[in-house]
Amino acid sequence: MLLATGIILMLSLLAMAWFGVSVASLGDPYDTSSGEVLEVTDSFTQVWQPTVENRSSTLVADGADWQEAIDAAANSTSADLMRHGEHRGVEIILSDIGATNNSGIFTITCEVGIADRGARLKTTSYSVVIDLT
DSSP: OHHHHHHHHHHHHHHHHHHHHHHTTTTOOOOOOOHHHHHOOOOHHHHHHHHHHHHHHHHHHHTOHHHHHHHHHHHHHHHHHHHHHHTTTOEEEEEEEEEETTTTTEEEEEEEEEEEEEEEEEEEEEEEEEEOO
């Protein structure tokens, strides 16, 4: 009985120590020169516009109206990028996604935040122009 109590006490102390070590570095400043965040940022700027353009063109060809196609393409690309980031250990958050239409030429704007365990890219505004005419 005494042995079981000792084991339970040791396990609880081990759990508390593990939690303390994992929380200890939460206050550390972010390093914006981390390679993974910069690589994901670069790939985001290369992928966002063509992916949204291709998906919206496909949706328009399938019969969706322009605004519906742009909204669906932007939201699905955002979700895919978030999942892609999770697989790489980087968090990609796109918020405030909006599209304005000027006779079939859409300007899509969003706020982009990219971070991993050791680095964070400040949330920045990003916009692309897509021509569906």
